[in-house]
Amino acid sequence: MTFPMEEMNPISVEARDPSAVPDGLGSRRGLSVRITTSVAALMLIAVSIAIAGLVWAARKADNSAMRYELSLLRNGLDAEQQRIAKEVEHYAVGDAIYHFAHSRYRANWVHTHIASRLAESYSHDLVMVLTPLRRPIYANKNGSVWVPSIYDELLAENIDYLVRETQFAFAEHVYRRPSNKLVFMPDFTGNIDAAYRSTFQLVGGVPALVTIMAIAPLSANVALLEGLPSTLVTVRYVDDAFLQRISTVNRLMDLHFVAGAERTGNSESALPLYDSKSKLLGHLVWTPSKHGSAMMDEAGPMMVLALSVILLLAVGVLRHAHTSTVRLAESEAFAKHQALHDDLSGLPNRVLFSRRLEEALLQARRTETCLGVVYVDLDHFKEVNDTLGHYAGDELIKAVARRLQSCISPADTVSRISGDEFALLAVSRHDVAGVTDVCRKLEAAFSEPFTIADQTLHTSCSMGVVISSGEGHTPVELLRRADIALYRAKADGRGRYVQYESSMDDKLRLSRQIERELRTALVEDQFELLYQPQVTSDGATTVGVEALIRWNHPEKGMLSPGHFMPVVERSDLMWQIGAWVIRTACRAGHAWPGLLISVNVSPAQIRHADFAELLRTILEEENFDPRRLELEVTETVVMDHTHAAMRVFRELREIGVRIALDDFGTGYSSLSYLRRFSFEKFKIDRSFITSVETEPEAAAIVHTLIGLGDALGMHVTAEGIETQGQHRFLQAAGCETLQGFLFSRPVREEIISARLRDEAETDSNVTPLERAESSVA
Numbered sequence: 001m002t003f004p005m006e007e008m009n010p011i012s013v014e015a016r017d018p019s020a021v022p023d024g025l026g027s028r029r030g031l032s033v034r035i036t037t038s039v040a041a042l043m044l045i046a047v048s049i050a051i052a053g054l055v056w057a058a059r060k061a062d063n064s065a066m067r068y069e070l071s072l073l074r075n076g077l078d079a080e081q082q083r084i085a086k087e088v089e090h091y092a093v094g095d096a097i098y099h100f101a102h103s104r105y106r107a108n109w110v111h112t113h114i115a116s117r118l119a120e121s122y123s124h125d126l127v128m129v130l131t132p133l134r135r136p137i138y139a140n141k142n143g144s145v146w147v148p149s150i151y152d153e154l155l156a157e158n159i160d161y162l163v164r165e166t167q168f169a170f171a172e173h174v175y176r177r178p179s180n181k182l183v184f185m186p187d188f189t190g191n192i193d194a195a196y197r198s199t200f201q202l203v204g205g206v207p208a209l210v211t212i213m214a215i216a217p218l219s220a221n222v223a224l225l226e227g228l229p230s231t232l233v234t235v236r237y238v239d240d241a242f243l244q245r246i247s248t249v250n251r252l253m254d255l256h257f258v259a260g261a262e263r264t265g266n267s268e269s270a271l272p273l274y275d276s277k278s279k280l281l282g283h284l285v286w287t288p289s290k291h292g293s294a295m296m297d298e299a300g301p302m303m304v305l306a307l308s309v310i311l312l313l314a315v316g317v318l319r320h321a322h323t324s325t326v327r328l329a330e331s332e333a334f335a336k337h338q339a340l341h342d343d344l345s346g347l348p349n350r351v352l353f354s355r356r357l358e359e360a361l362l363q364a365r366r367t368e369t370c371l372g373v374v375y376v377d378l379d380h381f382k383e384v385n386d387t388l389g390h391y392a393g394d395e396l397i398k399a400v401a402r403r404l405q406s407c408i409s410p411a412d413t414v415s416r417i418s419g420d421e422f423a424l425l426a427v428s429r430h431d432v433a434g435v436t437d438v439c440r441k442l443e444a445a446f447s448e449p450f451t452i453a454d455q456t457l458h459t460s461c462s463m464g465v466v467i468s469s470g471e472g473h474t475p476v477e478l479l480r481r482a483d484i485a486l487y488r489a490k491a492d493g494r495g496r497y498v499q500y501e502s503s504m505d506d507k508l509r510l511s512r513q514i515e516r517e518l519r520t521a522l523v524e525d526q527f528e529l530l531y532q533p534q535v536t537s538d539g540a541t542t543v544g545v546e547a548l549i550r551w552n553h554p555e556k557g558m559l560s561p562g563h564f565m566p567v568v569e570r571s572d573l574m575w576q577i578g579a580w581v582i583r584t585a586c587r588a589g590h591a592w593p594g595l596l597i598s599v600n601v602s603p604a605q606i607r608h609a610d611f612a613e614l615l616r617t618i619l620e621e622e623n624f625d626p627r628r629l630e631l632e633v634t635e636t637v638v639m640d641h642t643h644a645a646m647r648v649f650r651e652l653r654e655i656g657v658r659i660a661l662d663d664f665g666t667g668y669s670s671l672s673y674l675r676r677f678s679f680e681k682f683k684i685d686r687s688f689i690t691s692v693e694t695e696p697e698a699a700a701i702v703h704t705l706i707g708l709g710d711a712l713g714m715h716v717t718a719e720g721i722e723t724q725g726q727h728r729f730l731q732a733a734g735c736e737t738l739q740g741f742l743f744s745r746p747v748r749e750e751i752i753s754a755r756l757r758d759e760a761e762t763d764s765n766v767t768p769l770e771r772a773e774s775s776v777a
Contacts, residue, residue, distance in 0.1 A: 686720020
């Protein structure tokens with residue numbers, strides 16, 4: 001709104017008759033009325049818009065709450081199905097259960113050890129055992145033996161096909177061992193190692209959850225009978241107790257079942273319940289929470305009152321200047337706080353930490369006491385961000401900040417330096433023992449898991465410690481030394497604390513020198529790949545090669561990986577050098593059609609979120625068949641980086657490459673890793689092969705590992721073979737692929753090509769992979 005300029009000029013009262021009405025005063029009063037009216041109108045419009053927005057928000061909140069409760073109910077039903085299936089699993093899977101409920105059926109045993117316990121302990125209403133021909137031989141109703149025909153009367157027509165599916169699902173995981181013994185070896189990905197089906201069904205006109213599970217042994221040592229298994233069928237009625245459990249857990253009001261297709265009123269929500277054939281059984285109905293409407297009911301009168309009050313708020317304009325001043329002062333104080341504290345964790349930042357450290361050094365000099373600086377770094381924090389997202393990473397940072405603060409005294413300081421790095425200033429401990437005691441307390445604190453975004457995270461921290469009496473030390477120097485000690489803690493395996501020593505400076509300088517030389521080597525193409533053949537069990541045919549990197553150092557000559565790979569893996573060079581190795585091996589592989597190319601992959605590569613995409617790009621650019629590429633990983637990858645490894649392995653298999661477990665048996669080898677990650681191959685470590693001729697224990701272990709590979713359907717390669725005796729032993733033991741100096745040292749690609757030409761003269765019509773398969777057969 002604009003006004004004439006003269007109306008905006010101030011009135012000079014002194015120049016006018018006091019008894020007269022000042023010129024323009026009436027018009028100014030009118031202007032004031034118009035402004036007041038306009039402001040009131042604008043406020044009224046604003047209030048109206050606010051009320052309309054409140055109504056809209058209330059309705060949206062109601063709808064959102066209803067959708068949320070619908071999701072809760074669905075998840076609650078799924079959880080209940082899983083819970084009951086887990087109950088049934090305890091009484092359907094077991095060696096004795098398989099024996100007395102299937103192999104040598106005993107009704108009394110079934111009644112005592114299965115049916116009665118399910119009925120009494122878990123409130124299962126009906127428990128039945130069906131023969132392999134899906135005929136009932138036992139029934140129990142509410143804990144009492146019942147006529148088996150109850151199955152035909154209530155269930156057979158609707159679930160017979162599910163029983164059949166369950167039996168066939170069991171049969172898919174039955175394997176025949178070389179001894180002609182049948183064993184059950186499930187590989188289910190869920191938390192239930194059993195073949196089962198679960199469905200809602202009307203049983204005698206009452207909705208019920210029906211669970212069908214194949215009776216199976218728990219141990220793979222139990223021989224199975226030929227044919228399909230018997231099955232355990234349980235019925236749990238969807239009664240008040242059943243629904244009360246779900247409604248209590250999910251806070252649903254008045255949850256009940258309505259049969260048929262009856263519709264609910266406007267004040268109720270409903271979830272349709274279907275059986276396994278998608279037939280509508282009825283609806284689960286509850287009274288939804290209407291927080292939005294409740295808020296509207298409460299806020300409506302207040303909005304009317306606010307309309308009256310708003311007109312009086314014009315008086316508040318007079319206080320605006322004062323309020324602005326106060327707010328400015330608060331803003332300045334907040335800005336000063338933010339300048340010295342970390343936004344995410346609320347801890348002091350590097351600037352404030354340096355100030356306090358400088359003050360502490362002065363105090364230590366005056367009092368002739370010691371202080372400690374501890375640099376703390378979270379181990380594998382990037383894996384949390386990559387697998388759970390940055391929100392989970394931020395929440396972990398805040399949780400770590402709280403836990404660090406709980407481990408120190410009020411006089412000490414914890415600061416977030418950057419990313420996942422923290423620094424601790426210990427001034428309350430005046431000797432080395434006191435500071436190391438703080439480190440042990442931190443280790444104990446990190447041994448407890450963190451719960452982030454409904455995930456339980458086990459994380460450790462690496463710590464670098466420096467002790468100072470204040471003399472001759474600056475904050476920058478102390479932080480540098482703590483960082484060096486932290487670097488050493490990471491190099492020593494993480495999850496520990498290391499106190500700074502002067503010799504660490506020399507080691508760090510050497511490591512950084514090697515890193516600089518490695519960067520030069522990458523630019524000047526000083527790296528070279530050698531290839532060690534992998535041969536069939538008779539040693540006559542090459543079926544694959546393992547690519548092994550060497551560094552042709554301009555001064556030190558040819559260096560093996562042990563001289564430089566530890567530095568590579570601790571730096572960002574691993575990504576570039578690893579990509580170079582894969583690309584170079586693929587290029588060389590074009591000269592060897594059908595030959596399997598094995599490349600070692602480090603944990604740093606597996607942790608990288610873009611590793612699979614990088615590999616896909618290299619294979620496409622080099623036009624290399626992914627089925628001929630085998631990536632070898634160590635047990636460290638699957639033990640320390642489980643989530644990242646599972647994700648990357650899944651992506652790699654989609655590409656088509658093979659994955660082998662290297663050096664199997666040297667670490668905390670576990671059958672669960674072989675089953676969980678489904679490796680195509682594992683390699684027996686040379687430490688076992690070296691001793692097979694002299695140590696019966698080593699020979700027995702190798703025999704067992706080869707048998708294990710055969711039982712799991714996995715390829716097995718023995719590496720490190722150097723004598724004819726080792727060769728004969730492994731050939732007799734049935735090891736399909738061999739590797740070692742006995743057959744060839746790592747050589748350049750032209751020697752591999754010459755070797756293949758010599759072998760081709762013996763049989764020019766068979767590819768290396770076909771020879772390998774023939775050898776295995």
